[in-house]
Amino acid sequence: xxxxxxxxLGKIDELINLENGKAFLHDALELTSCEIxxxxxxxxFKVPFNHKHKQNEEVYIILKGKxxxxxxxxxxxxxxxxxVKVAPEASRTIENTSDNEFQFICVQAKVNSLEQYGLKxxxxx
Amino acid sequence: xxxxxxxxLGKIDELINLENGKAFLHDALELTSCEIxxxxxxxxFKVPFNHKHKQNEEVYIILKGKxxxxxxxxxxxxxxxxxVKVAPEASRTIENTSDNEFQFICVQAKVNSLEQYGLKxxxxx
Numbered sequence: 001x002x003x004x005x006x007x008x009l010g011k012i013d014e015l016i017n018l019e020n021g022k023a024f025l026h027d028a029l030e031l032t033s034c035e036i037x038x039x040x041x042x043x044x045f046k047v048p049f050n051h052k053h054k055q056n057e058e059v060y061i062i063l064k065g066k067x068x069x070x071x072x073x074x075x076x077x078x079x080x081x082x083x084v085k086v087a088p089e090a091s092r093t094i095e096n097t098s099d100n101e102f103q104f105i106c107v108q109a110k111v112n113s114l115e116q117y118g119l120k121x122x123x124x125x
Numbered sequence: 126x127x128x129x130x131x132x133x134l135g136k137i138d139e140l141i142n143l144e145n146g147k148a149f150l151h152d153a154l155e156l157t158s159c160e161i162x163x164x165x166x167x168x169x170f171k172v173p174f175n176h177k178h179k180q181n182e183e184v185y186i187i188l189k190g191k192x193x194x195x196x197x198x199x200x201x202x203x204x205x206x207x208x209v210k211v212a213p214e215a216s217r218t219i220e221n222t223s224d225n226e227f228q229f230i231c232v233q234a235k236v237n238s239l240e241q242y243g244l245k246x247x248x249x250x
Contacts, residue, residue: 003215004196009206012188025184026242029210033182033234034159035242036208051247055240057158059150061230063137063188071129081134083161085154090128091250105186105230108246109158113238115180117151117160121233122176125216 005029012063015040016101034109040064041102046095053088056108060084063105065098078104087111130154137188140165141226159234165189166227171220178213181233185209188230190223203229212236 007028009015015023015038026035035056050070060069066079070093071086078084078094086092088111096102132153134140140148140163151160160181175195185194191204195218196211203209203219211217213236221227 002212004194004201004209004211004217006201006203006207006209009208011206024243025208026239029184029208031182031184031210031239032237033239034184034232035239036184036186036232038186038208050250052250053246054248056242056246057156059154059156059159059161061161061163069129076129076131078131081136082131083134083150083154083163084129084131085156086129087127092129107159107161107232108242109234110238110240112157113235114151114156114158114160115235117181117233118149121179121181123179125175125177 009038012040012103013101016042034107037106039104039106041096043096043099045102047093050091050093052091053108055110056088057111058086059107060086060094061105063103065096065100065102067094067096067098067102069094134163137165137228138226141167159232162231164229164231166221168221168224170227172218175216175218177216178233180235181213182236183211184232185211185219186230188228190221190225190227192219192221192223192227194219
């Protein structure tokens, strides 16, 4: 096992050129604790279905633009700097309501898996 | 348990005005799967110590600027779009080598806790 692994996605504003405007990190970095997607989507984009999760909590971090997350049929407005945690069993979708690019990061990790964090998990060395 | 929780951080470029240039999300969102920090630090910033983790894998996502992560004494150059996974036991620190602001997100979650992800964990609904 190596102590680190790095990948290069390039400029965040150019991720919109990727297939589906999405870069997934799990496989590229051999992650064992979470899956992360970096998303950049154009005006008018909407995930065309609702989904929920079996095990994983999701955290959406909005980097640019504004949108609407529909969570259990509630319209939740989001914009740059909004961060939303979604419970596994909630139905969700997301759309871009900006006139321009909408960028967000989505982290998924197993609900209730975190045992400690911050100073309790860190050691100076 | 609510199905979602939201917080507002404001403009990403203005996070540099926070104490230590850091916003933590665990407590604000009652996360149960990970801790996430959003970081915006000025020219010359360097975390003044090395640290490692007991349980948690970390993922650093660089949003703006460039820097150096020192991982087990190896200098790893990073810039916008670099993403680095660091194993719990690795010694690490990070510095801004840009002439301007350096922005990054750090996700920590328990190593080997992810059981499934992507289509295996998702269900249409």
